[in-house]
Amino acid sequence: MGLVSHRVEMRHLKAGDHIYSYRSAFLYSHHGIYKGEGQVIHFTSSSSSSVHRREVCSACEMLEHSERSSGVIVSCVECFLKSGSLRRYKYGVKKKSYFMKRRGTCNTAEPGPVEVVLERAESLLAQNGFGDYHVLQNNCEDFATYCKTGQGCSRNGTARRYGQASVLPLGLASRR
Numbered sequence: 001m002g003l004v005s006h007r008v009e010m011r012h013l014k015a016g017d018h019i020y021s022y023r024s025a026f027l028y029s030h031h032g033i034y035k036g037e038g039q040v041i042h043f044t045s046s047s048s049s050s051v052h053r054r055e056v057c058s059a060c061e062m063l064e065h066s067e068r069s070s071g072v073i074v075s076c077v078e079c080f081l082k083s084g085s086l087r088r089y090k091y092g093v094k095k096k097s098y099f100m101k102r103r104g105t106c107n108t109a110e111p112g113p114v115e116v117v118l119e120r121a122e123s124l125l126a127q128n129g130f131g132d133y134h135v136l137q138n139n140c141e142d143f144a145t146y147c148k149t150g151q152g153c154s155r156n157g158t159a160r161r162y163g164q165a166s167v168l169p170l171g172l173a174s175r176r
């Protein structure tokens with residue numbers, strides 16, 4: 001496995017995995033929590049940016065909460081990936097190697113138990129409860145990281161630059 005390759009095949013995915021799709025054309029990654037049965041819960045913006053535009057396939061139309069144009073949604077893995085490659089985010093990496101890796105691909109935090117990860121993702125999905133998408137402070141990576149760890153990206157220090165942006169500590173309760 002190379003330094004930044006976290007590629008994974010769909011058949012190896014497990015419920016509760018934090019997955020992301022890396023779209024080299026955009027130097028951009030999109031993150032979500034694998035729910036099982038080919039479905040992903042993820043956080044999207046309503047921005048007109050083409051990388052976020054929603055195209056719902058017939059499989060996704062069957063899913064509850066897939067119709068939202070922004071916020072926490074569920075979709076099939078294919079719609080989540082679009083044409084990007086499927087990768088698995090890494091947790092519990094050593095600080096030293098964390099700094100060598102591409103930002104937005106791993107985290108030094110330890111993930112919570114699978115049931116808790118899925119419960120967080122499901123309840124945020126049910127309530128569309130992750131606030132407004134903000135590319136700098138509240139994005140899809142924060143969402144997935146929060147589901148995995150119960151913390152925002154910046155738990156290991158003050159605001160730090162991540163894959164997409166510098167993020168501030170997250171707290172669902174303290175959200176405006």
Ligand SMILES: [Zn+2]
Nearest residue numbers: 057060076079
């Ligand atoms: Zn779909």
